[in-house]
Amino acid sequence: MKRIIALLLSVIMIFSVVPFSVSAADENVARMWICAETNDITGIRHIFLYFENLTDETIRVGRYDLAAYDEVSVGCVGTEGPRGGGVYYNLETVLDHYSNQLALSTELDEGELEDVTDAIKNYNRWDPIFNCYYFAAKGWNAGADKSVPFLIFPGFASIFIKMKGGKSAPFDIFAEEKPVYKQNEL
DSSP: HHHHHHHHHHHHHHHHHHHHHGGGSSSEEEEEEEEEEETTOOOOOEEEEEEESSSSSOOEEEEEETTTTOEEEEEESSSTTTBBSEEESSSGGTTTTEEEEEEEEEEEEHHHHHHHHHHOOOOOOOOOSSSSSHHHHHHHHHHHHSSSOOOHHHHHHHHHHTTTTTTTSSSSSTSSOOOOEEEEGG
């Protein structure tokens, strides 16, 4: 009996000193924000996603290749789309008639980013019901640890973002104007 206990203790000790490594899949590769901004002309809120690449490698966000340490906005618009309604990359960086940004962030590992990317890639339309809020909530909920419910009107998103701990203007979306791409162009 003493030999069995000694053997078990030896095995436990061996495994307790062997270092366990965390795989790269568990490391955060991106920070995703769900953002609400007010259109200064109409007063209507616009909801979109914003991504920061946290790595020194290019990552895929939807159909967009995001360079190391770069950022991209991804949003669904109707009439403001320069080439019709749908999903655009970087459009929010050129829409200078928006203010009162409110945003909530979460960090994503490779698997979570892949889930969000799939949600983004599989959507490219806008209508009054399935609007910017629907698109952003669908993408956010695919990878975030804090869900945002969809209640049709973008103004409701601001309430939920604030309730979940969102911050006012945590980054400057207009810091750098970037080329705008429509989803079906990539």
